[in-house]
Every structure is written in C-alpha cells, then in structure tokens.
Amino acid sequence: MKTRVLAALAAMVVFASLVAFRVAGQAKKESAAPAHKIVHFSDLKWTPIIQGSDLAVVSGDPDKEGEPFVIRIRTADGAKVPPHWHPTDEYVTVLKGTFLVGMGETYDESKLQTMNVGNFTFIPKEMRHFATARGETIVQVHGMGPFKVNWVNPADVIPPDVKK
Numbered sequence: 001m002k003t004r005v006l007a008a009l010a011a012m013v014v015f016a017s018l019v020a021f022r023v024a025g026q027a028k029k030e031s032a033a034p035a036h037k038i039v040h041f042s043d044l045k046w047t048p049i050i051q052g053s054d055l056a057v058v059s060g061d062p063d064k065e066g067e068p069f070v071i072r073i074r075t076a077d078g079a080k081v082p083p084h085w086h087p088t089d090e091y092v093t094v095l096k097g098t099f100l101v102g103m104g105e106t107y108d109e110s111k112l113q114t115m116n117v118g119n120f121t122f123i124p125k126e127m128r129h130f131a132t133a134r135g136e137t138i139v140q141v142h143g144m145g146p147f148k149v150n151w152v153n154p155a156d157v158i159p160p161d162v163k164k
Contacts, residue, residue: 039058039059044056044058044072045057046074048160048161049073049160050079050081050082050157050158050159050160051079051158051159051160051162052075052076052078052079052080052133052160053073053074053075053076053079053081053160054073054074054160055071055072055073055074056071056072056074057069057070057071058070058071058072058140060145061145062145062146062147063145063146063147064145064146065145065146066144066145067144067145068142068143068144068145069142069143069144069145069147070140070141070142071140071141071142071147072095072138072139072140072141073138073139073141074136074137074138075097075099075131075132075133075136075137075138075139076133076136077133077134077135077136077137078132078133078134079132079133080107080130080131080132081130081131081132082107082130082151082152082153082156082157083104083105083106083107083128083129083130083151083152083153083156084128084129084130084149084150084151084152085125085126085127085128085129085150085152086123086125086126086143086147086148086149086150087125087126087146087148087150088125088143088144088145088146088147088148089122089123089124089125089143089144090122090123090125090141090143090147091120091121091122091123091141091142091143092115092120092121092122092123092139092140092141093118093119093120093139093140094115094116094117094118094119094120094137094138094139095117095138095139095140096117096136096137096138097117097133097134097135097136097137097138098114098115098116098133098134098135098137099114099115099119099131099133099137099139100112100113100114100115100131100132100133100134101113101115101121101123101129101130101131102129102130102131103127103128103129104128104129104130105128105152106152107130107156108130109132112131112132128152
C-alpha cells in the first residue's frame with residue numbers, strides 16, 4: 001500500500017515537472033516572438049535597383065528561404081521594368097501612382113494592363129512579366145523568400161547609375 005502511494009506521488013511530481021517545463025518553454029517562445037512594430041514611410045531605406053526604380057524592405061528578409069517579406073518598389077514616371085520572372089509567387093498592390101503590367105517574354109506596350117491605387121495582382125512563380133509607371137508610382141510586393149529577379153534578357157536592364 002505504501003509503495004503504491006509513493007509511486008503515485010512520484011508520478012505526480014514527474015507529471016507536474018513536465019507541465020512546468022512545457023509552460024516555461026511556451027512562455028520563452030512567446031517572449032521571443034517579434035514585437036509589434038509600425039514602419040513609418042520616412043524610415044524606409046531606398047536602394048536603386050534599375051534605372052528609375054528603387055526598392056525598400058518593409059518587413060522580413062526577401063533573401064531568406066521560406067521567410068515572409070514585404071518590400072516596396074518606387075518607380076519614376078515612364079521608367080520601364082524589362083521582362084523578368086521570379087522563382088516564387090508575387091503579390092503586388094499599388095500604393096501610389098499608376099502601374100502598368102504586361103505578361104510575356106518581350107516588352108509589348110499593347111499588352112500592358114493599368115493598375116491604379118488600391119489595385120492588386122497575383123503573379124504566379126515563373127510567369128514572365130514587365131511593367132512601366134505613369135507618374136511616380138509605389139507598389140508593395142509581398143511573398144515568401146527568396147525573392148529573386150531573373151531577367152529574360154539581361155542586356156535590356158539599364159543599371160541605376162547610367163544616364164539616359
């Protein structure tokens with residue numbers, strides 16, 4: 001009888017210890033979660049990517065495999081983005097200006113579709129596409145990393161520091 005009571009008591013102590021460790025582990029995971037953060041437009045750091053277009057990372061790391069990210073691309077009036085594709089899906093929302101997007105391996109103005117402020121498009125991975133802007137335009141792109149740009153014809157890409 002005493003053996004059963006001691007065994008039951010030992011089992012309860014082990015169980016209570018396991019529960020305590022699990023609760024402590026969960027609390028540690030929750031405290032490691034990223035804090036709430038507001039990103040102000042004025043805090044964005046813009047980097048030139050091609051002539052007439054700059055990129056700013058809003059959230060996450062677009063270079064990391066499997067990590068969600070949010071970036072913004074600012075495009076000057078009339079700037080052209082040559083045909084390209086990405087190895088991951090791309091979700092695009094127009095925040096400012098007018099963004100024109102076309103699908104295909106060659107830049108063809110007759111294929112451009114107009115996106116105004118608030119418009120959204122989903123571009124599946126590996127879909128060849130190109131774009132231009134009317135007025136200064138800012139689009140927000142989100143997806144899962146890595147976010148890479150593969151140019152259909154790299155010779156069409158004008159580096160940001162080349163004068164027109």
